[in-house]
Amino acid sequence: MRPRALPRERRRSRERGQTDQGDGQRADQEAAARAAEYWIDLSEPSGRLRGPPRRGRRAQGPGRRRRDGEPQARELHRQHRRRDGGRRPRPHDPRPAGSREEIQGEARSRGRAGRRVVKIRVGVLTGGASAERDISLATGAQIATSLDPSRFEVVLLDPLAFMARNPEITAEQREQAQRLIKGGGRLEADHQLPRGLEKQIESASRALVPATRVMTNNEPIDVVLIALHGTWGEDGRIQGLLDTIGVPYTGSGVLASALAMDKEVAKTVLAAAGLDVPRGVVVTGTTEQDLDAARSVGIPAFVKPVSSGSSVGASIVAHAADLPAAIALALRYDSRALVEEQLKGRELTVPVIGNDDLTALPVIEILTKRAFFDYSAKYDAGESEEVCPAEIPPDVAKRAQDLAVRAHRALHCRGMSRTDFVWSGDRMVALEVNTIPGMTANSLLPKAARAAGIGFGDLLARFIDWALEDARRRAR
Numbered sequence: 001m002r003p004r005a006l007p008r009e010r011r012r013s014r015e016r017g018q019t020d021q022g023d024g025q026r027a028d029q030e031a032a033a034r035a036a037e038y039w040i041d042l043s044e045p046s047g048r049l050r051g052p053p054r055r056g057r058r059a060q061g062p063g064r065r066r067r068d069g070e071p072q073a074r075e076l077h078r079q080h081r082r083r084d085g086g087r088r089p090r091p092h093d094p095r096p097a098g099s100r101e102e103i104q105g106e107a108r109s110r111g112r113a114g115r116r117v118v119k120i121r122v123g124v125l126t127g128g129a130s131a132e133r134d135i136s137l138a139t140g141a142q143i144a145t146s147l148d149p150s151r152f153e154v155v156l157l158d159p160l161a162f163m164a165r166n167p168e169i170t171a172e173q174r175e176q177a178q179r180l181i182k183g184g185g186r187l188e189a190d191h192q193l194p195r196g197l198e199k200q201i202e203s204a205s206r207a208l209v210p211a212t213r214v215m216t217n218n219e220p221i222d223v224v225l226i227a228l229h230g231t232w233g234e235d236g237r238i239q240g241l242l243d244t245i246g247v248p249y250t251g252s253g254v255l256a257s258a259l260a261m262d263k264e265v266a267k268t269v270l271a272a273a274g275l276d277v278p279r280g281v282v283v284t285g286t287t288e289q290d291l292d293a294a295r296s297v298g299i300p301a302f303v304k305p306v307s308s309g310s311s312v313g314a315s316i317v318a319h320a321a322d323l324p325a326a327i328a329l330a331l332r333y334d335s336r337a338l339v340e341e342q343l344k345g346r347e348l349t350v351p352v353i354g355n356d357d358l359t360a361l362p363v364i365e366i367l368t369k370r371a372f373f374d375y376s377a378k379y380d381a382g383e384s385e386e387v388c389p390a391e392i393p394p395d396v397a398k399r400a401q402d403l404a405v406r407a408h409r410a411l412h413c414r415g416m417s418r419t420d421f422v423w424s425g426d427r428m429v430a431l432e433v434n435t436i437p438g439m440t441a442n443s444l445l446p447k448a449a450r451a452a453g454i455g456f457g458d459l460l461a462r463f464i465d466w467a468l469e470d471a472r473r474r475a476r
Contacts, residue, residue, distance in 0.1 A: 119153045122464060123214055123221040123247075125238065126204060127158035129169045129177075130230030131312045131333060134201055139227040139439045141204035146441065146457045152464070155221070159228065159238055161210035181210050200440075214247060223467050224249040225460065227439055230308055234436045235261035248471035250463040252435040256412045260433045263306050263338050266411065273410035275403055275430045280340035282306060285331070286324040293339075294323050300342040303327055305334035316342060345424030348390060350404035351437060351445040352417050353459075355466045358408060360401035361448035365390035386444060388451045392423070399428055407433050415466050418445050 126140025127133055144154045163169055164177035213219045224247055228234060236258035242249045252260070260266050267277045280297055283290040294301065303326040304314035313333040315326045323339075330337035347368075351361040367385040390397065404419040411417075411433055418437035422429045437445040441456045449459045 120151060120223060120464065120468075121153045121155070121221045122147060123155055123157045123211070123224045124227050125157050125159055125211060125224055125233070125249075126227045127156075127160055127208060128228045128230075128233045128238075129160050129163055129166075129173050130228070130232050130234075131308065132229035132233075135438065136228050136233065137204040138200040139229075139443075141200040141207075142440045142456075143225060143227055143460060144204075144207070147460055148457055151461065155209055156204055156207045157211040157214065157221075157224070158208040159211040159232065161212045162241070163232070180208065181212060214245070221247065223247070223464055223471075225464060225467075226251055226436055229436060229438075230312070231261075234434075235307060248467045250467045251415045252411075252413045252417070256414060257435050259411045260413070260417075260435045261307050263304070263432055264336065266433060269410055270407055270430050270433070273406055275407060275410070276427055277430055278302075278340040278343060280338055282336050282338055283327060284336055286327050290327065291323055294327065295320055297339050297341055301326075302340045302342045303330050304338050304340075305330045306336040306338050308333045343422040343424055343427075343429055345422040345427070345429075346392070348392070348400055348421045348423055349444055350400050350419050350421070351448045352404050352408045352413070352419070353415070353445075353449070353462070355414060355470060358405055359452075360405050361445070362389040362451045363392065363397045363400050364388045364444055364448055365392065366444075386447060388447050396423065396428075403428060403430060411435075414470065415463055416445065 124140045124143050126136050126143075128136055130136075140156050144156060147154055158180055160173065160177045161180050162177075164174055164181060166174065166177075169177075214221055214224070224242055226233065226238065226249055228238060232238060234257060236254040236256075239249065239252070239257050240254045243254065251257075259269060264282050267280070271277050281293045283294055294303075299317060299320050301317045301323070302314070303317055303323070304311070308314075313330045315329055317323050317326045327337045327339070347366040349364050349366060353359050353361065365387045367387065400421055400423070403421070404417075407419045407430055408417045413433070413435055416435070416437065418434045420431040420434070422431060437443065439446065439460075446456050446459055450456070454462075
């Protein structure tokens, strides 16, 4: 099955020169302006939520296949906003005309002038206990100021509160979880924050509410927007918890999240679906047997944790003597390290959005000043450049989009994904699939959506609509 292309529109100038989170000062000013416009105060913990819960169910297991006659995925490479000013139909919107109350359930909030306004109560899960906590907080802050306040009531929820007795996190993190449960609000960072994101992270930290509140009936929410990355957020565990308590949430379910997070298993699934993946081996230590296996991949090599994100713990090995240190670094973040061939080529990434009717967004090319697209390149201002749409031949772009849709379906993703590739000669090699891509306004997926004419607020609203649509059709 091949995705169908939408009609080509008038081209707009390509976006160049913005890093993954954009210029820090500009982003802070925009966030502050949005906060003032929407009357959202991130300087204090959010207040109580009111009203009865909207419970939904999400089935796990293999995703549904496209049936005969069902529309195929769309492609949006080099596609831009309509010139006639008319509003594009929203095929993602599950609501028949006049049924907003049914979709939103019994959600209610107070109008600022005494009028009653029907709103969806959104809990943005942000923070958590992974090595990517800072980026998650920055994402949560931008989401809170970007959701339409006429439709949504937003509260920032920290799932660290669930983990106060979890032996798999550090004693310091468990103590932080206890403080969060007792008082909510800011947890001080004990390390340097990513450049350009400091104010957003601090604002989100001040507004945090313990996520344990969603377990109670006196402060329910209608839907969770997951803004977590890495372990405990992107690996299926928080998705399983939300399934158990019956709260709808954005993005993939337990199965897809767990598959994509485990890079060893994901490569097996993608290869079975016909995608080209890097050669590699998994090691669990630095014994001579482990090192022999790692050296069999060849030098130079790329070493990374099997289950981690944002290139945390990843490094390039240029000399065999550096293998033990690189493996040890990866094993700080996981019990397994993946040693892969280092591929030379152009680094591309393709987001895919939608539930059943998938849309491949424009291809992005990543140009970094560093050895590879590591944590600093992703999040520090000025360390990388993303070109969207990528300046590549149309047939190459279409090939990458087709493969991204195939990867999305192979792992049974839902709502969103972003597949990273290296284009090297005749090869288009799939590196990994992200089920919760970066979601600041200038992250890669929102940037590709903007190139396709979809604003950040509209993109977030679509994710929420798809989550509610999925929960409604799974309900019994």
